[in-house]
């Protein structure tokens with residue numbers, strides 16, 4: 001029997017509910033695991049040891065009283081550092097918010113607590129979710145458990161690494177242009193970006209409001225379905241959360257894909273995709289065909305503009321969203337400021353890292369009078385065309401299958417000098433955010449260098465059920481065990 | 493050269509809703525500083541706005557009252573600028589698609605009726621309030637006001653004089669009060685008027701450079717400030733100078749405007765659509781619901797009071813000053829009182845009593861039915877108009893019915909001839925000199941003697957009858 005920290009969330013919840021194991025025992029197993037490996041992985045920015053144990057004890061007491069336990073009973077869930085919690089700090093891995101305590105809990109955090117999850121702490125990320133390698137964290141350098149010299153991806157790098165290294169049962173991340181799916185692919189776990197509006201953004205410190213979406217990073221598709229069951233649904237605190245009914249996602253995992261039409265967008269299978277990654281994805285497609293799915297080539301003609309549109313819209317929104325970090329009310333405040341204008345300039349210059357400042361300036365520029373029409377407005381128009389591409393494609397197919405990332409995990413520093421190179425890490429994931437559709441990344445093998453590759457499946461708006469069904473079917477029939485990263489094997 | 497002023501107005505109105513525009517906090521910003529606040533109106537990280545539908549309701553009502561077109565589809569935008577009273581460092585407002593546009597308001601002003609074009613009216617949030625000179629000279633921010641709903645009403649440059657500006661503001665305020673859209677308290681900042689003023693040679697079509705006068709505490713001061721600014725601009729131009737585009741403040745004590753801030757040409761608000769809020773969709777049914785619930789507006793009511801109740805234009809204006817006053821008047825008339833007399837009592841003694849005790853006419857102890865009853869007592873001769881003043885004062889104080897007061901105080905008018913003859917005789921006996929003077933042709937002495945009769949009867953003598961009896965006795 002494997003150790004508790006290696007188990008899936010649905011197994012843990014089942015065992016805690018029946019009393020086969022106590023929540024305290026499970027929590028301790030994870031805390032010990034964190035002690036054992038996080039010194040190398042550096043996924044956590046803070047661990048809430050006492051709170052987690054107390055919470056676990058309360059869950060056990062609840063069971064002992066004969067009360068029914070929630071769907072995530074005793075399941076330790078790591079939280080990306082930009083999810084607001086009254087417990088601990090919410091620093092967004094930024095100097096600007098170091099030590100900042102939120103006066104309220106994010107809606108997803110409340111939902112996790114209500115489902116009897118245990119919260120072991122916060123995990124690292126690129127500062128304010130801007131980045132694709134977690135190297136932009138002002139707090140620490142998170143490593144990829146599959147190769148400690150490589151990045152975990154980003155911006156939800158701490159979430160992905162903590163799941164891959166068995167330091168939590170699953171984690172929540174946020175995805176603005178691929179920030180859940182790309183690190184999930186690079187760390188060999190499952191990552192879901194739900195449809196825009198599926199999950200409340202209340203309490204998610206905003207990067208780009210029209211693109212951000214919270215989602216789970218898990219060890220398998222069933223856990224992803226379980227997590228989505230808890231976090232999805234309309235929230236009166238978020239005007240953009242949709243009043244669309246939430247099905248039982250676990251019930252959609254039938255293992256069947258017979259007759260489903262799988263679209264292969266030709267723009268995603270170009271020379272930019274390395275031959276090794278291409279081969280992994282093609283093999284995955286073959287697995288789905290063997291299970292009775294049909295494949296059809298489709299076209300998303302505006303794909304090439306995705307990155308450009310994204311790097312206009314997201315910085316524009318970010319420039320306003322991050323304006324509130326000014327040293328006046330909370331967070332970092334530069335001690336040398338004499339005037340209010342000084343306070344703004346010094347606080348922002350010292351509080352924000354280079355990439356965040358770059359994007360604020362980019363966003364300020366594209367919204368400036370005289371440039372608005374040429375950049376922001378045009379980008380919105382192209383965004384509408386990208387959306388239209390997907391509507392047309394989904395008239396021909398039920399899901400789209402593509403690679404998640406053009407490359408596996410890369411080495412630290414490999415792309416930090418060239419922001420554009422870094423931005424291209426997200427070329428396959430950005431469109432789903434622009435089109436507001438759901439996407440999932442599922443592990444589809446290891447490269448010759450022993451690094452995970454990810455398969456991306458995208459579906460129609462609010463059709464996470466079909467997306468999960470295809471992902472689950474592939475997972476069941478892929479014919480290999482993705483195994484555990486070296487850090488997991490070595491330090492267990 | 494003769495100059496003409498061209499003025500446009502921007503008025504910010506705090507809408508009178510229970511909760512703020514994007515959160516559930518109370519709009520009472522006079523509470524202890526920073527008590528009516530929550531993570532949303534403090535702009536804490538991760539918070540999101542939720543649009544209060546009551547703000548849309550009230551804004552649509554104002555838009556309809558100002559004859560605006562209500563946009564079926566409008567949106568909120570972010571207006572970006574840095575200021576410590578702005579917790580998000582952007583204000584949620586409306587930029588290119590306001591909720592209301594293309595309306596007008598007819599005002600009664602010098603030279604008759606004038607139509608003022610309403611360019612637009614849009615919703616936005618009020619910033620917080622910076623508080624200076626606290627705790628040993630420090631500055632602080634009170635966020636109670638942060639997120640209080642505002643409606644900004646912008647006119648076309650249709651004013652040519654300060655008087656027109658005043659009359660517009662008065663009419664607008666009255667409409668807002670009728671709608672219950674705002675308490676329009678200028679001192680507390682729930683109504684803030686800014687005037688954009690320029691002058692040009694009469695007959696010219698080109699607009700001159702404008703200045704903006706803001707932060708004025710009352711309508712009268714606004715009128716004075718506009719007047720001053722028009723004169724100042726004409727003087728500058730006449731002396732060959734040029735007008736600088738700027739914001740000017742108003743020093744009410746010295747009666748002068750002063751330069752506050754030169755218009756930075758670089759000020760760029762970088763507006764863009766607010767991604768955290770859905771578009772504001774007011775369908776026909778919603779608009780109709782608001783329209784059907786609109787009260788009769790002041791102009792219509794004034795007209796009706798003139799035509800149906802025969803009030804003068806002046807009386808109609810005073811009686812319709814507030815919705816409560818107009819409702820009160822109608823209630824008095826409904827139970828049969830003469831409209832002209834009802835208006836006179838309301839505008840005269842009753843208003844004086846109310847002003848003295850700082851209470852609204854419609855909230856005072858005298859109910860409309862009782863006022864009508866009192867007027868009835870005068871008409872049927874039970875009390876004199878003079879006694880009625882005393883009765884009304886007692887009604888105002890005690891809330892009792894006029895009849896009860898008249899009986900309690902024994903104020904019934906003396907209309908009995910023999911009793912009056914006795915009183916008259918006493919007065920004549922006590923004033924032989926005056927009687928002599930009258931008989932030698934000094935008619936005006938009669939007034940003095942009549943006063944003595946009223947005094948002797950403690951005001952209760954039926955004046956008409958007493959006068960006849962006195963006349964008769966003097967001529968005897």
Ligand SMILES: [Zn+2]
Pocket residue numbers: 512515516517528529530531532533534639
């Ligand atoms: Zn609030």
